[in-house]
Amino acid sequence: xxxxxxxxxxxxxxxxxxxxxxxxxxxxxxxxxxxxxxxxxxxxxxxxxxxxxxxxxxxxxxxxxxxxxxxxxxxxxxxxxxxxxxxxxxxxxxxxxxxxxxxxxxxxxxxxxxxxxxxxxxxxxxxxxxxxxxxxxxxxxxxxxxxxxxxxxxxxxxxxxxxxxxxxxxxxxxxxxxxxxxxxxxxxxxxxxxxxxxxxxxxxxxxxxxxxxxxxxxxxxxxxxxxxxxxxxxxxxxxxxxxxxxxxxxxxxxxxxxxxxxxxxxxxxxxxxxxxxxxxxxxxxxxxxxxxxxxxxxxxxxxxxxxxxxxxxxxxxxxxxxxxxxxxxxxxxxxxxxxxxxxxxxxxxxxxxxxxxxxxxxxxxxxxxxxxxxxxxxxxxxxxxxxxxxxxxxxxxxxxxxxxxxxxxxxxxxxxxxxxxxxxxxxxxx
Amino acid sequence: xxxxxxxxxxxxxxxxxxxxxxxxxxxxxxxxxxxxxxxxxxxxxxxxxxxxxxxxxxxxxxxxxxxxxxxxxxxxxxxxxxxxxxxxxxxxxxxxxxxxxxxxxxxxxxxxxxxxxxxxxxxxxxxxxxxxxxxxxxxxxxxxxxxxxxxxxxxxxxxxxxxxxxxxxxxxxxxxxxxxxxxxxxxxxxxxxxxxxxxxxxxxxxxxxxxxxxxxxxxxxxxxxxxxxxxxxxxxxxxxxxxxxxxxxxxxxxxxxxxxxxxxxxxxxxxxxxxxxxxxxxxxxxxxxxxxxxxxxxxxxxxxxxxxxxxxxxxxxxxxxxxxxxxxxxxxxxxxxxxxxxxxxxxxxxxxxxxxxxxxxxxxxxxxxxxxxxxxxxxxxxxxxxxxxxxxxxxxxxxxxxxxxxxxxxxxxxxxxxxxxxxxxxxxxx
Numbered sequence: 063x064x065x066x067x068x069x070x071x072x073x074x075x076x077x078x079x080x081x082x083x084x085x086x087x088x089x090x091x092x093x094x095x096x097x098x099x100x101x102x103x104x105x106x107x108x109x110x111x112x113x114x115x116x117x118x119x120x121x122x123x124x125x126x127x128x129x130x131x132x133x134x135x136x137x138x139x140x141x142x143x144x145x146x147x148x149x150x151x152x153x154x155x156x157x158x159x160x161x162x163x164x165x166x167x168x169x170x171x172x173x174x175x176x177x178x179x180x181x182x183x184x185x186x187x188x189x190x191x192x193x194x195x196x197x198x199x200x201x202x203x204x205x206x207x208x209x210x211x212x213x214x215x216x217x218x219x220x221x222x223x224x225x226x227x228x229x230x231x232x233x234x235x236x237x238x239x240x241x242x243x244x245x246x247x248x249x250x251x252x253x254x255x256x257x258x259x260x261x262x263x264x265x266x267x268x269x270x271x272x273x274x275x276x277x278x279x280x281x282x283x284x285x286x287x288x289x290x291x292x293x294x295x296x297x298x299x300x301x302x303x304x305x306x307x308x309x310x311x312x313x314x315x316x317x318x319x320x321x322x323x324x325x326x327x328x329x330x331x332x333x334x335x336x337x338x339x340x341x342x343x344x345x346x347x348x349x350x351x352x353x354x355x356x357x358x359x360x361x362x363x364x365x366x367x368x369x370x371x372x373x374x375x376x377x378x379x380x381x382x383x384x385x386x387x388x389x390x391x392x393x394x395x396x397x398x399x400x401x402x403x404x405x406x407x408x409x410x411x412x413x414x415x416x417x418x419x420x421x422x423x424x425x426x427x428x429x430x431x432x433x434x435x436x437x438x439x440x441x442x443x444x445x446x447x448x449x450x451x452x453x454x455x456x457x458x459x460x461x462x463x464x465x466x467x468x469x470x471x472x473x474x475x476x477x478x479x480x481x482x483x484x485x486x487x488x489x490x491x492x
Numbered sequence: 493x494x495x496x497x498x499x500x501x502x503x504x505x506x507x508x509x510x511x512x513x514x515x516x517x518x519x520x521x522x523x524x525x526x527x528x529x530x531x532x533x534x535x536x537x538x539x540x541x542x543x544x545x546x547x548x549x550x551x552x553x554x555x556x557x558x559x560x561x562x563x564x565x566x567x568x569x570x571x572x573x574x575x576x577x578x579x580x581x582x583x584x585x586x587x588x589x590x591x592x593x594x595x596x597x598x599x600x601x602x603x604x605x606x607x608x609x610x611x612x613x614x615x616x617x618x619x620x621x622x623x624x625x626x627x628x629x630x631x632x633x634x635x636x637x638x639x640x641x642x643x644x645x646x647x648x649x650x651x652x653x654x655x656x657x658x659x660x661x662x663x664x665x666x667x668x669x670x671x672x673x674x675x676x677x678x679x680x681x682x683x684x685x686x687x688x689x690x691x692x693x694x695x696x697x698x699x700x701x702x703x704x705x706x707x708x709x710x711x712x713x714x715x716x717x718x719x720x721x722x723x724x725x726x727x728x729x730x731x732x733x734x735x736x737x738x739x740x741x742x743x744x745x746x747x748x749x750x751x752x753x754x755x756x757x758x759x760x761x762x763x764x765x766x767x768x769x770x771x772x773x774x775x776x777x778x779x780x781x782x783x784x785x786x787x788x789x790x791x792x793x794x795x796x797x798x799x800x801x802x803x804x805x806x807x808x809x810x811x812x813x814x815x816x817x818x819x820x821x822x823x824x825x826x827x828x829x830x831x832x833x834x835x836x837x838x839x840x841x842x843x844x845x846x847x848x849x850x851x852x853x854x855x856x857x858x859x860x861x862x863x864x865x866x867x868x869x870x871x872x873x874x875x876x877x878x879x880x881x882x883x884x885x886x887x888x889x890x891x892x893x894x895x896x897x898x899x900x901x902x903x904x905x906x907x908x909x910x911x912x913x914x915x916x917x918x919x920x921x922x
Contacts, residue, residue, distance in 0.1 A: 086786060090644065096829040097641050097709070193639060199787035201631070201639030209623060209631030211527050212807020214520065279527070339793060342772050356516060357629035357804035360794035363769060364787065374786035377642020391821035399526040 069098070069384050070105035072137045072162065074128050074153055075144035076116060079167055079194070080107070082373035083141060084119050094377070098384040102139075106131040132157040139383050141376060142166040143194075147174060154179060158186040163387060165379040167194035167372055173268035173284040176275065180396035189392045191379035196269045197222050197348045199371030200364040201378070206276045206352070207394055214355040215277040218316040219491060222269040224346030224366040225260035226292050226312040228252045230300075230331070231344050234309050239297045252346050262291035263329040266314045273350070274316035274327040280402040282316075282327050288407035290330035299331075299485045302417055302456065306489075308333035309341050313490060317410070324405045333415055334491035341491075351491075408465030413442070413492075415458050417484040418474060422453035426479045430455060433477065437470040438462065452481075458489065499528070499814050500535035502567045502592065504558050504583055505574035506546060509597055509624070510537070512803035513571060513810075514549050524807070528814040532569075536561040562587040569813050571806060572596040573624075577604060584609060588616040593817060595809040597624035597802055603698035603714040606705065610826030619822045621809035626699045627652050627778045629801030630794040631808070636706045637824055640784055645707040647783040648746040649921060652699040654776030654796040655690035656722050656742040658682045660730075660761070661774050664739050669727045682776050692721035693759040696744045703780070704746035704757040710832040712746075712757050718837035720760035729761075729915045732847055732886065736919075738763035739771050743920060747840070754835045763845055764921035771921075781921075838895030843872070843922075845888050846901060847914040852883035856909045860885060863907065867900040868892065882911075888919060 071087070073080055087094065087104055095101040107119055108128030116124070125131055132140050132153055140157035142164060144150045150171050154164050164183070166172065172179070172195050183190040193203045197220070206215065221227050225247060232243040244261065247253035259265045267287040274282040292312050303310045311334055316327045334341050339361045343349040348366025353359055365371040386392050420426045427446065434441050440460040447454045459467060474480050501517070503510055517524065517534055525531040537549060538558030546554070555561055562570050562583055570587035572594060574580045580601050584594050594613070596602065602609070602625050613620040623633045627650070636645065651657050655677060662673040674691065677683035689695045697717040704712040722742050733740045741764055746757045764771050769791045773779040778796025783789055795801040816822050850856045857876065864871050870890040877884045889897060904910050 082786070086642070090642075093644065093709075094642060097827055199643075199784075200790060201635035201792075204639050205631035205635060208812055209634050209808040210804065211811035212516070212520075212524060212809075213629075213804040214523065279523075339772070342769070354629075354804060356512070356800040356807070358795045358798075358801050360630060360792075362631075362790075362792060364790035368788075370786040371788050374640065374643040374784060377786070378639040379642075381641035382638055385824060386821075389821045391816075391819045394815060397527055 066101070068101040068103035069138040069387060070136055071102055071380070072105055072131045072140045073107045074132070074140055074142045076107050076109045076119070077143065078369040079372045079376065080143040081116060082369040083143065083376050086373055086377055088118055094381065097381050099388055100384065102380070102384060105137060128153050129156060132162060133160050135160055137162040138387050139380060140164050141380065142168055143376065144168070145170065147171055151175060151179070155182050158182050158188045163189035163383045165376055165383055166190070166192045167376055168192070169195040169265070169268040169272060173271040176272065177281050177396065177398065184395050187392060189383045189386055191383055191393065193379050194372045194375035196272050197350060198364065198366045198368060199374045200348060200350065200362050200366065202350055202362050203276060205362065206273070207397065210352070210354055210357060213357050215352060216318045216355060217353040218273050218277050218350060219340065220269070220273065220314045220350035221311055221340055221343050221348050222314045222350065222366060223260055223266040223312060224348055225253045225257060226266070227343065227348070228346040229261070230292060230295065230310050230312060233295070233297060233300050237297060240293060240295055261293050263289045263312065266312060266329040270314035270316055270327045270329050273314065274325055275398065277316055278318055278325045278400060278402060279397045280325060280400045281398045282325065282404055286327060286404040288328035288330070292331050295331050296485065299487055302415065302485060303333045306333060306415065306458070308335050308489070310487065311340060315490065319405065324403045326405050326410045328407060328410060330488060332488045332490040338491040408463060410464045411461050412464050412467065413459050413461050413489040414467045415456070415487045415489050416471060418455045418457070419481040419484050420453050420455050421479045421481065422448045422451050423479070426453070427455065429477055429479055430457070430474065433473045434459070434470055437466050437473060439466050439470050454484065496531070498531040498533035499568040499817060500566055501532055501810070502535055502561050502570045503537045504562070504570055504572045506537050506539045506549070507573065508799040509802045509806065510573040511546060512799040513573065513806050516803055516807055518548055524811065527811050529818055530814065532810070532814060535567060558583050559586060562592060563590050565590055567592040568817050569810060570594050571810065572598055573806065574598070575600065577601055581605060581609070585612050588612050588618045593619035593813045595806055595813055596620070596622045597806055598622070599625040599695070599698040599702060603701040606702065607711050607826065607828065614825050617822060619813045619816055621813055621823065623809050624802045624805035626702050627780060628794065628796040628798060629804045630778060630780065630792050630796065632780055632792050633706060635792065636703070636782070637827065640782070640787060643787050644785040645782060646748045646785060648703050648707050648780060649770065650699070650703065650744045650780035651741055651770055651773050651778050652744045652780065652796060653690055653696040653742060654778055655683045655687060656696070657773065657778070658776040659691070660722060660725065660740050660742060663725070663727060663730050667727060670723060670725055691723055693719045693742065696742060696759040700744035700746055700757045700759050703744065704755055705828065707746055708748055708755045708830060708832060709827045710755060710830045711828045712755065712834055716757060716834040718758035718760070722761050725761050726915065729917055732845065732915060733763045736763060736845065736888070738765050738919070740917065741770060745920065749835065754833045756835050756840045758837060758840060760918060762918045762920040768921040838893060840894045841891050842894050842897065843889050843891050843919040844897045845886070845917045845919050848885045848887070848904060849911040849914050850883050850885050851909045851911065852878045852881050853909070856883070857885065859907055859909055860887070860904065863903045864889070864900055867896050867903060869896050869900050884914065
């Protein structure tokens with residue numbers, strides 16, 4: 063069964079993930095060959111800094127001209143682990159044009175321009191695989207695209223950013239504030255020097271766009287994803303969550319509307335019950351909870367980032383793409399036949415946990431309750447706490463459109479008796 | 493892209509799973525067609541009792557002659573949801589011979605004779621998919637066979653039987669004994685009238701064999717799997733586990749030996765720490781924890797049984813197999829190139845939690861410790877509790893070959909000062 067002519071692989075990028083991919087391709091060459099049915103050979107490695115010492119990689123393979131590498135014409139598979147939009151996008155397209163299939167770990171690009179890349183792959187009859195783009199090593203793209211291909215996914219709820227999960231978990235277990243927890247994450251290498259992409263939810267939003275597209279067989283771009291980060295989550299929010307039997311997580315949430323005619327995708331911190339399987343996802347782990355019509359509730363858990371886990375996902379795709387090459391076939395391409403519109407955040411139906419600082423005098427609750435009623439928002443529970451002329455009012459609403467809930471908060475801010483809105487957080491996973 | 497000639501599907505068996513498969517094929521026909529690229533048509537349904545009313549299925553499709561159905565020659569895919577060894581095995585082989593690929597949910601058959609079935613599929617150039625055979629709707633076979641194809645799996649630890657997990661969870665949360673918990677499981681429909689296959693671990697052993705084969709690219713048959721059920725787990729065992737910060741689960745454990753030259757597969761109750769992700773798998777849910785060299789620790793969680801979840805897995809396979817048919821290709825076949833021997837239980841390295849009833853007099857601990865030392869088993873912790881001339885001694889060992897551990901227990905039983913071995917349980921997941 064084994065053919066002897068090796069499949070040629072171009073590695074585009076050789077940072078943390080790329081160097082690990084190259085290492086495993088060398089150390090596990092026999093296993094990869096047995097699983098593919100042919101040996102795979104690293105034919106070239108495109109880098110920005112050719113002078114850097116790269117252990118285990120033949121210096122003769124190193125090039126700074128990535129375009130020339132993918133244009134050689136003898137490349138079977140290009141592995142793109144450069145990240146960002148350009149030059150990654152042009153290189154992938156050039157690879158397709160020149161006979162190569164592509165394995166990519168590039169969430170930003172897939173979330174920005176996935177449809178065009180899929181179209182190019184289809185035009186040239188190539189594969190585009192990207193398991194590593196969402197939640198690192200956790201098999202997620204393939205299970206959603208293939209295992210659940212006979213089912214109807216209604217909801218995806220994911221912890222898809224390890225940095226923010228580490229910070230929130232630290233705040234939850236130690237009572238630390240946001241800054242303190244961020245400092246610890248930075249010191250331990252879980253947060254980058256500039257943590258913006260993680261803590262402001264951009265990274266999670268890209269993954270939400272990819273997940274929503276795959277789950278609902280439609281197209282969702284990162285610009286369609288409502289995004290809120292965790293920088294305003296306070297120790298008081300976490301303590302409030304605890305009192306409700308909840309914990310706070312940054313969630314990527316993709317939902318099909320009840321009528322099936324639209325979808326939504328959003329990223330924001332939310333309280334989830336401690337009994338929810340996602341609540342026990344600690345430290346920098348990721349997990350994605352999927353609700354499907356026939357399958358019910360599934361969860362996929364694992365390390366969401368890091369060189370080795372991401373390389374594992376890349377190599378799993380490499381094996382699949384190589385097998386397809388040998389069989390002269392391609393795997394499933396983009397499935398976006400539903401073309402469902404993406405509704406804005408205001409139309410998402412959700413629940414709010416609102417903590418108000420109010421004057422400690424009679425009639426305040428009545429005033430507050432009236433505002434909720436005027437906005438058409440039904441209250442689930444209210445807890446009042448008074449101390450020294452000050453009082454706090456914690457309201458948890460029933461489900462309502464997000465626009466009505468945020469409108470309620472705006473109206474509450476205008477009440478004389480409301481001294482401040484101490485915290486607002488959505489409640490999910492119930 | 494859509495072709496109009498439908499792919500023809502033969503449904504072999506129309507019980508809980510089969511009728512759900514037929515229902516979804518009808519209600520979701522448009523989605524399935526869009527995802528496959530061609531419509532799928534139910535061409536025949538083989539049943540044992542043709543007179544039974546089957547809602548939503550055209551009576552003209554019903555036949556009692558399953559062999560004639562798969563011999564028709566126009567069947568593209570046969571879905572085997574009969575279960576058991578025969579006639580399922582002959583029908584699958586006949587389907588391959590007559591041009592059909594096969595989707596099966598038959599764990600017993602795959603665990604007994606998977607190699608022969610894979611060989612037949614390869615001989616005739618057909619697909620054999622069986623996601624539904626392990627852990628119901630949880631995507632597991634595909635992630636292990638494909639997503640982790642570029643990685644090296646070292647260990648699989650799974651809760652793969654919902655009935656036993658329900659019983660053990662009930663014992664854990666309510667303090668109930670085994671019989672009481674089994675009665676409740678039976679009353680709620682989680683246990684069958686004859687629960688032997690579940691509570692004695694036969695069902696889990698079949699799944700362990702399949703998982704071990706896929707994870708390690710080798711062949712493991714159900715007869716190679718060491719099997720112990722949960723019928724002897726007592727409320728006292730569960731209480732002991734609690735005192736150690738553990739819970740008791742029936743685990744299917746597949747391991748690669750440290751030297752990589754052999755594998756083991758076993759099913760038995762074990763204590764696992766409450767902090768382990770498997771510990772929070774409640775009720776009848778299943779979950780499989782995978783340790784891979786590059787990916788790290790992954791977990792897959794979901795409903796392990798039931799008509800709808802199992803149908804979801806069957807239909808995911810159906811979509812894949814139909815796509816392959818249209819592309820005139822086949823998916824990955826059996827990958828058993830390592831042909832690693834399966835070591836017997838005695839060679840498995842594990843830890844024991846042993847609870848002894850002993851005479852409450854000086855020197856007992858010294859006697860007991862001597863027995864452990866003679867067997868070459870190192871003790872991790874000992875806890876002594878005395879009451880009214882009686883005493884109990886709870887010993888947790890370090891890791892040692894199972895043969896040495898069970899030899900130690902035999903030797904302990906022979907000591908005059910040991911009145912009885914109250915409980916023995918392995919400790920896993922640390």
